[in-house]
Amino acid sequence: MHNPRTILSHSDLGTLFATLHAEGRHTIGPTVRDGAIVYDRLIGPDDLPTGVVDEQAPGRYRLRHEGTRRFSWSVGPQSFKRWLHPPELRLFRATRTERGFAVEKPEAPPPLALIGARACELAAMAIQDRVFLGDVVDPHYASRRRDLFIVAVQCDRAASTCFCPSMGSGPRVSRGYDLSLTEVVDEAGHRFVVEIGSEAGRALAAKLPLHAATTDADAPERASAEAEAQIARRMPTDGLREKLLGAVASSNWDDVASRCIGCANCTLVCPTCFCTTVDDVTTLDGTHERVRRWDSCFHPDFSYLHGAGPVRSSVGARYRQWLTHKLATWHDQFGTSGCVGCGRCVAWCPAGIDIVAEAERLAEDA
Amino acid sequence: MNDPWVPTPMTVREVVRETADTVTLTLDTSASPFAFAPGQFNMVYLFGQGEVPISISGHADRPDELVHTIRGVGPVTRPMLDLVPGDVLGIRGPFGTAWPVEEARGTDVIVVAGGIGLAPLRPMIYHLLANRRDYARIVLIYGARQPDQMLFVDELHHWRGRFDLTVEVTVDQGTEDWFGPVGVVTRSLARARFDADDATVVTCGPEVMMRFVVHEAVRMGVPQDRIWASMERNMKCAIGLCGHCQWGPDFVCKQGPVYRWDHIAHRFAEKEL
Incomplete structure (x- = not known):
C-alpha cells in the first residue's frame, strides 16, 4: 500500500487523543510519576512528559529536564506488558450455592490505545503473543490484544542500557503498529511525522488534521540512525542458546549469585517475563476470588514442592533459570529469544548486574 | 471463548479413606463423560481454598466417573x-x-511405585x-x-491373589504387626524376575527413589528408552x-509429567534445574 508520510502538528496532539476516545478507547501512554516515566491512563497530551530526558546505566535511572520534546527518552521501569498482561487480574469469582459453587467470569476490559510504543515494546508484544496466543490461548491477554490500537514512537535517542539492534528488535519501528510518530522540533516548529502501519491506522489518520510532509519525510530514518549510533551495548547472540545450555555447570552462576540479591526486579521490569501465581481470596460475605498475579522465578517458593522444598533453593540456580530461559530455552518453547534488548533489567537491578556482561562471560566459558 | 482458567463443578459421589491423611474421591461425571489417558492429571479446585494438581487414579474405561486420590x-x-x-469440587483437565x-504392548511391564506415587500408576x-x-509378565x-x-x-491383596501378575510390597520402616519385607523398592526390583531385554519399566515416586529405580533397571539391562x-x-x-x-525447555504440565527416561536422563542429573 502507498503510504505518503504526513505531519501532525504538536498543537493537534489533543485531536489524536480525542479521536481515540471517541472510539471508546482508554488511552494508555507515558507520564512522569515518582521520578520515572511510567505508562498509565492518560486524559490528554498534558499528561505526557514534557522536556524530560532519561539517563540510564547499570543500577541507575534518572530523569532530567531538557528541551520541550515529549518522547525524547528511552524506556522507563514499566512496559506495556502491564496493560495486556496485568500484574493483578481476577480469573473468576465464585459464590457458594446449596451444595457447591457458581462461577462468575470477569467482565471484558474496555479497548485500549497505546501511545508511545517503541520498537522494543512492539517486539516484546510479539513475543508475548507467542506465549499467550499459542496452542493454549489466554482469554485475558487475547481480549486486550485483539482490540488494541497502537500509536508507536520512533526513538531518536538511546540510553546506555539499550541493546535492541543486537536483538534485532530496534530501534526502528517497522511493523506491528497502527500509526507511528517521529517527533521533530526545529525553527519551523514542533511536529510529528506520521507513518501509517495498518488499515485501522489509515482509518484513524483520515480523522486527524494532517498535512503533507515535504522536507520532513525522511525524519523517521534519521531518528533511527541517530538512536542506533548511540548504542554500544551488544548481546553476543551468535550461538548463544547452545553456549548457555553448555554452561549449566559454570562457576559464573555462583559468581553472579554473590552479587544478585534475588529481588525479582529484573523479571518485573522485563517486558516479556510472563510467569504468574494465583492467590485465593475469600471475603467476609463468603465470595471467593481467584486472582492471578505476576510471579518471579527469583522467589524460592516459585519452585516449591511438598516434602522437597524449593527445587531451585540457591540464588545461583534461580539466576541460571532466569537467564537460561530468557536467552536459551525460550527459543525451544516459542521459537524466539525472550529478550528484546530494552535494557530495563540492567538499569533496574539494584546491584547493577548487566545481562549482556553475564551472557558474554558465560558464552566465553562454554 | 472457552476459558481454560475456570474450573467445572463436579459432585463427589463416593469417599474412601485410604490412610490417616489420604482419601480417594470419586466424582460423578455421568452428565458429561470425562475422558483421560492413564498418567494424566487434573487441577482440582476446592471452593474458597484454592487449586492443586492431582493425578487421576481411576479407570480410564469408566468415563462416567473421575477418581482422585489425595493426600492432605x-x-x-x-x-x-x-x-x-x-460436596462439589472444581475440575480443569485432563492435562499432561x-x-x-501402547509402547509396552508385548513386553514384560514392571510398575515401581513409592508412596502416593501408586495413585498415578493405578x-x-x-x-x-x-x-x-x-x-507379557x-x-x-x-x-x-x-x-x-x-x-x-x-486392591493390593486382590491383585496379589491373581495368578497373572506379581505383586511385591515393601516398607521403609516395619511395625510390630508387619511381617512383610522391609527395605527400598530397588531391592525388590533387583530380585524381580522378568526379561530385562524386553521389559517396560514405569515408575512414580520421590525423585530420589526414581533415580535409584532407573539405575537398578539399567543395571539389570533394561534399555533407557523403555523406562518411563x-x-x-x-x-x-x-x-x-x-x-x-x-x-529446562519443558513445561512439565505439557511435555510431562510422564517422560521417557532417555529424554530426561541428562536433565535429571542436573541439580536445581
Whole structure:
C-alpha cells in the first residue's frame, strides 16, 4: 500500500487523543510519576512528559529536564506488558450455592490505545503473543490484544542500557503498529511525522488534521540512525542458546549469585517475563476470588514442592533459570529469544548486574 | 471463548479413606463423560481454598466417573479429607502426557511405585489388567514408608491373589504387626524376575527413589528408552502459562509429567534445574 508520510502538528496532539476516545478507547501512554516515566491512563497530551530526558546505566535511572520534546527518552521501569498482561487480574469469582459453587467470569476490559510504543515494546508484544496466543490461548491477554490500537514512537535517542539492534528488535519501528510518530522540533516548529502501519491506522489518520510532509519525510530514518549510533551495548547472540545450555555447570552462576540479591526486579521490569501465581481470596460475605498475579522465578517458593522444598533453593540456580530461559530455552518453547534488548533489567537491578556482561562471560566459558 | 482458567463443578459421589491423611474421591461425571489417558492429571479446585494438581487414579474405561486420590498435606488438600458425598469440587483437565500403554504392548511391564506415587500408576495397572493378553509378565513393586501409609490395600491383596501378575510390597520402616519385607523398592526390583531385554519399566515416586529405580533397571539391562518416570513440579495453571513447572525447555504440565527416561536422563542429573 502507498503510504505518503504526513505531519501532525504538536498543537493537534489533543485531536489524536480525542479521536481515540471517541472510539471508546482508554488511552494508555507515558507520564512522569515518582521520578520515572511510567505508562498509565492518560486524559490528554498534558499528561505526557514534557522536556524530560532519561539517563540510564547499570543500577541507575534518572530523569532530567531538557528541551520541550515529549518522547525524547528511552524506556522507563514499566512496559506495556502491564496493560495486556496485568500484574493483578481476577480469573473468576465464585459464590457458594446449596451444595457447591457458581462461577462468575470477569467482565471484558474496555479497548485500549497505546501511545508511545517503541520498537522494543512492539517486539516484546510479539513475543508475548507467542506465549499467550499459542496452542493454549489466554482469554485475558487475547481480549486486550485483539482490540488494541497502537500509536508507536520512533526513538531518536538511546540510553546506555539499550541493546535492541543486537536483538534485532530496534530501534526502528517497522511493523506491528497502527500509526507511528517521529517527533521533530526545529525553527519551523514542533511536529510529528506520521507513518501509517495498518488499515485501522489509515482509518484513524483520515480523522486527524494532517498535512503533507515535504522536507520532513525522511525524519523517521534519521531518528533511527541517530538512536542506533548511540548504542554500544551488544548481546553476543551468535550461538548463544547452545553456549548457555553448555554452561549449566559454570562457576559464573555462583559468581553472579554473590552479587544478585534475588529481588525479582529484573523479571518485573522485563517486558516479556510472563510467569504468574494465583492467590485465593475469600471475603467476609463468603465470595471467593481467584486472582492471578505476576510471579518471579527469583522467589524460592516459585519452585516449591511438598516434602522437597524449593527445587531451585540457591540464588545461583534461580539466576541460571532466569537467564537460561530468557536467552536459551525460550527459543525451544516459542521459537524466539525472550529478550528484546530494552535494557530495563540492567538499569533496574539494584546491584547493577548487566545481562549482556553475564551472557558474554558465560558464552566465553562454554 | 472457552476459558481454560475456570474450573467445572463436579459432585463427589463416593469417599474412601485410604490412610490417616489420604482419601480417594470419586466424582460423578455421568452428565458429561470425562475422558483421560492413564498418567494424566487434573487441577482440582476446592471452593474458597484454592487449586492443586492431582493425578487421576481411576479407570480410564469408566468415563462416567473421575477418581482422585489425595493426600492432605497443605491448605488446599487438607480440607479435602473432610469432603462427603454430595460436596462439589472444581475440575480443569485432563492435562499432561500418559504412561506408554501402547509402547509396552508385548513386553514384560514392571510398575515401581513409592508412596502416593501408586495413585498415578493405578490407571496404568487397570489398563494392563483390562487388556491382560496384550502384555507379557506384569510385576508391581510398591514401597510405602510404613504399613499404615499403604494405599489401596484391599486392591493390593486382590491383585496379589491373581495368578497373572506379581505383586511385591515393601516398607521403609516395619511395625510390630508387619511381617512383610522391609527395605527400598530397588531391592525388590533387583530380585524381580522378568526379561530385562524386553521389559517396560514405569515408575512414580520421590525423585530420589526414581533415580535409584532407573539405575537398578539399567543395571539389570533394561534399555533407557523403555523406562518411563513421572515428574512432579510446582504448577499453578497446567496450561503452560504460569511458568512454574519449567524444567529446562519443558513445561512439565505439557511435555510431562510422564517422560521417557532417555529424554530426561541428562536433565535429571542436573541439580536445581
